[in-house]
Amino acid sequence: MRYILLGILVFTYSFVGFSKIIEEQVKKISHDGLSIVAVGAAGLARVRIAFINKKKPTTFVSRLESEFIKIVKNDLSFYTKYFEIKNSDSKKSDVFLNSKLIPDYSLWLRDSVDYLVNVYAQKDLKSIDFIWSLYDIKRKKNSLEMKVSLKLDKKLNKLPRMMAHKLSDQLYLTLTGNESVFSNKIVFVSDKNSTVKTYRGKKYKKVIKELYLMDFDGHNLRQLTHHNSIVLSPSFSKDGQKILYSLIDSKNNIRNINLYLYDLKTGKSRVISSKRGLNSGAIFSDEKNKVILTLSKSGNADIYELNLITGKARKITNHYGIDVDPSFTSNGPRMVFLSTRSGKAMIYSLDPRGTERDVKRISFVGKFNATPRFSPDGKEIVFSSWLDGSFDIFRIDSKGNGLVRLTKDFGSNEDPSFSQNAQFILFTSRKMVKKKRSLSKIFVMDRDGEILNLHINDQKLGDCLSPKWSNSKI
Amino acid sequence: MYRDIASEYISFDDKTSKYILFACIFHLILLVFFVISTSSLRYWFSTNSNIYKKEIKMITTAVRVDVVAMPRLTVKELRKITVDLNRVSKFPAANTDKDIVFKKTKRKSFTDLLKDLSRKKIKKTKPKKKSRVSSQGLRKGSKGKGKSKDFSNELRNLVLAGNKISKGKALVSDTVDTKGVINSEFNEYALALPDLIRPYWKLPTYLIKRKDSLKCRVRIYIGSNGKLIKTQMFESSGLKEYDSLAINSVKNASPFPRPKRSIRNNLVRGDIILGFPL
Numbered sequence: 001m002r003y004i005l006l007g008i009l010v011f012t013y014s015f016v017g018f019s020k021i022i023e024e025q026v027k028k029i030s031h032d033g034l035s036i037v038a039v040g041a042a043g044l045a046r047v048r049i050a051f052i053n054k055k056k057p058t059t060f061v062s063r064l065e066s067e068f069i070k071i072v073k074n075d076l077s078f079y080t081k082y083f084e085i086k087n088s089d090s091k092k093s094d095v096f097l098n099s100k101l102i103p104d105y106s107l108w109l110r111d112s113v114d115y116l117v118n119v120y121a122q123k124d125l126k127s128i129d130f131i132w133s134l135y136d137i138k139r140k141k142n143s144l145e146m147k148v149s150l151k152l153d154k155k156l157n158k159l160p161r162m163m164a165h166k167l168s169d170q171l172y173l174t175l176t177g178n179e180s181v182f183s184n185k186i187v188f189v190s191d192k193n194s195t196v197k198t199y200r201g202k203k204y205k206k207v208i209k210e211l212y213l214m215d216f217d218g219h220n221l222r223q224l225t226h227h228n229s230i231v232l233s234p235s236f237s238k239d240g241q242k243i244l245y246s247l248i249d250s251k252n253n254i255r256n257i258n259l260y261l262y263d264l265k266t267g268k269s270r271v272i273s274s275k276r277g278l279n280s281g282a283i284f285s286d287e288k289n290k291v292i293l294t295l296s297k298s299g300n301a302d303i304y305e306l307n308l309i310t311g312k313a314r315k316i317t318n319h320y321g322i323d324v325d326p327s328f329t330s331n332g333p334r335m336v337f338l339s340t341r342s343g344k345a346m347i348y349s350l351d352p353r354g355t356e357r358d359v360k361r362i363s364f365v366g367k368f369n370a371t372p373r374f375s376p377d378g379k380e381i382v383f384s385s386w387l388d389g390s391f392d393i394f395r396i397d398s399k400g401n402g403l404v405r406l407t408k409d410f411g412s413n414e415d416p417s418f419s420q421n422a423q424f425i426l427f428t429s430r431k432m433v434k435k436k437r438s439l440s441k442i443f444v445m446d447r448d449g450e451i452l453n454l455h456i457n458d459q460k461l462g463d464c465l466s467p468k469w470s471n472s473k474i
Numbered sequence: 475m476y477r478d479i480a481s482e483y484i485s486f487d488d489k490t491s492k493y494i495l496f497a498c499i500f501h502l503i504l505l506v507f508f509v510i511s512t513s514s515l516r517y518w519f520s521t522n523s524n525i526y527k528k529e530i531k532m533i534t535t536a537v538r539v540d541v542v543a544m545p546r547l548t549v550k551e552l553r554k555i556t557v558d559l560n561r562v563s564k565f566p567a568a569n570t571d572k573d574i575v576f577k578k579t580k581r582k583s584f585t586d587l588l589k590d591l592s593r594k595k596i597k598k599t600k601p602k603k604k605s606r607v608s609s610q611g612l613r614k615g616s617k618g619k620g621k622s623k624d625f626s627n628e629l630r631n632l633v634l635a636g637n638k639i640s641k642g643k644a645l646v647s648d649t650v651d652t653k654g655v656i657n658s659e660f661n662e663y664a665l666a667l668p669d670l671i672r673p674y675w676k677l678p679t680y681l682i683k684r685k686d687s688l689k690c691r692v693r694i695y696i697g698s699n700g701k702l703i704k705t706q707m708f709e710s711s712g713l714k715e716y717d718s719l720a721i722n723s724v725k726n727a728s729p730f731p732r733p734k735r736s737i738r739n740n741l742v743r744g745d746i747i748l749g750f751p752l
Binding site: 036039041042043175448450 | 495541543676683719723746
């Protein structure tokens with residue numbers, strides 16, 4: 001009897017155990033051959049923003065109000081990949097308490113709106129207050145409220161654009177967590193002031209190129225220099241308050257390219273370097289009071305670091321090839337430049353703390369490459385290269401991989417430069433206007449070559465060259 | 475003599491034989507307990523996904539690009555081409571369209587024109603012309619053979635002015651059937667899915683900017699007509715919104731291309747897991 005009981009016990013235990021094993025095996029077999037496929041990084045879903053429509057502007061205040069909205073909308077439309085902007089009337093069930101809006105969230109959500117923007121103005125005797133509210137529809141809350149006041153003056157007939165830009169900057173920061181380019185400015189060279197003169201009965205054009213400054217969207221154009229000569233290759237300092245540029249000086253019938261520094265606060269410029277030959281292509285170094293530029297005092301163009309206080313120049317490149325167009329990034333630090341040391345104009349990078357230290361060749365193709373510029377994070381380089389009878393703009397990463405073309409069939413495109421956050425690329429495009437006359441204009445594209453806005457271009461400006469962003473708010 | 479000695483040792487009395495039997499049974503029970511405990515511990519104390527992980531294979535592929543000249547096509551153009559070709563190659567396209575494309579690309583040089591003039595008089599040379607055209611690979615599509623070859627030819631002609639693309643050597647794993655046969659058709663189908671889903675796989679900025687990289691895996695069941703039967707959250711990211719956006723992207727991308735008969739069982743069984751992003 002005892003044996004029988006033991007036998008049954010053993011049998012049941014072994015059965016349970018084996019059944020578990022079999023169960024697991026079955027599971028294994030049924031899931032055998034499962035394969036994972038990586039979908040990859042997600043794209044960016046466009047944020048849908050609705051601006052509540054205003055009634056037809058009749059009073060001065062309502063006119064300012066609608067102008068305000070117009071500028072902000074235009075600013076946000078710059079980031080077409082991020083935002084989808086809608087216009088809509090307020091819902092019937094929306095409540096206005098002292099002209100402050102309490103939206104009916106469920107109705108707006110049904111209209112597939114992510115954010116709602118409303119603005120209203122309050123007028124005092126001395127000033128107008130614009131109160132902006134941003135409503136997060138999904139989370140049902142007021143995520144931003146800003147008050148901007150404008151003093152009432154007799155001179156006031158237009159809304160200061162910078163005020164609107166600052167507001168759109170704040171909106172952008174709240175929505176994306178990033179800094180925008182709305183408060184950045186663009187400096188460039190234009191031959192607007194060129195004159196036609198006669199010499200011994202023959203007409204000729206005296207080319208005058210001066211320095212100009214404008215907002216990121218092409219408004220508020222302002223002439224900075226009045227040298228009556230040719231200005232070349234400007235570039236901003238880090239704080240955006242100073243501009244380096246070169247100028248063709250002709251004193252005592254000797255022409256020389258000298259380096260100048262313009263102060264935006266004082267509006268004055270002074271000579272920094274006037275060594276024999278080239279003093280051009282200058283950019284600010286990461287260190288204070290140091291400038292990196294191309295000098296040809298030794299007979300060959302090389303890149304130097306110039307100490308603004310002591311006036312001493314230290315060689316960064318030392319090669320019999322021509323080395324020009326330095327661009328600097330604080331990551332590393334690293335400097336990218338153009339050199340003919342291989343026989344053709346190719347892009348190289350090096351460590352600017354030494355002389356010819358850690359030189360790496362980045363481009364291996366292209367008939368003629370020009371103006372390599374680092375992105376602010378130092379990960380990418382944008383440059384122009386000669387292809388099929390014109391210059392076009394290309395992008396490559398800082399290790400020399402991932403070469404892509406950005407422009408095509410859009411004239412001859414040169415002088416690219418990255419904006420803050422590397423979201424936009426500023427460049428010039430030269431196209432034929434008449435049979436024998438071409439005109440160079442400034443354009444902006446996003447980092448994938450989508451050309452964004454064309455309203456920078458003014459026919460009266462003439463040839464616009466060497467545009468550069470200020471990578472800080474001014 | 476040996477037998478005697480053995481019988482001396484082996485011949486037990488009843489008591490000792492009982493003990494031996496008990497010992498045997500006891501050991502057997504111990505063995506069973508050991509098996510049960512190991513199997514059940516593994517079964518209960520490990521999460522389901524961990525068991526699956528050991529069985530899952532990652533399908534990936536690589537393309538090598540050698541830069542030999544400046545690229546002629548822009549980023550925008552390249553993106554359009556890759557998407558279009560995927561669609562075309564997966565869905566049965568009308569033959570007529572292809573023919574038109576090839577006719578457009580056909581160009582005659584001056585020497586060919588001269589030859590044509592001469593051919594008008596001498597009919598015998600006509601076959602030669604045909605052979606030349608086919609050797610250039612221009613009319614392969616019209617024959618209805620070698621679709622994949624056409625596809626690769628198109629790709630080579632269109633994309634490659636500037637970049638030399640070759641198939642990567644590493645990172646390709648083929649799934650193996652229960653019979654041990656490499657199922658490359660299944661791989662091809664699975665690898666085409668990300669390109670179809672990616673246009674719908676979008677996140678708002680606050681999810682993209684998150685420092686902790688979110689990840690989820692969705693198991694998909696595809697019917698024999700290519701339609702999505704159901705989705706199952708295989709590994710959640712821990713964030714509902716992220717998971718639902720991932721599932722929605724798959725739903726929006728459906729219907730997928732009609733699968734070949736040989737791989738239908740795998741797809742209905744839900745052999746594909748989509749990794750968002752990996």
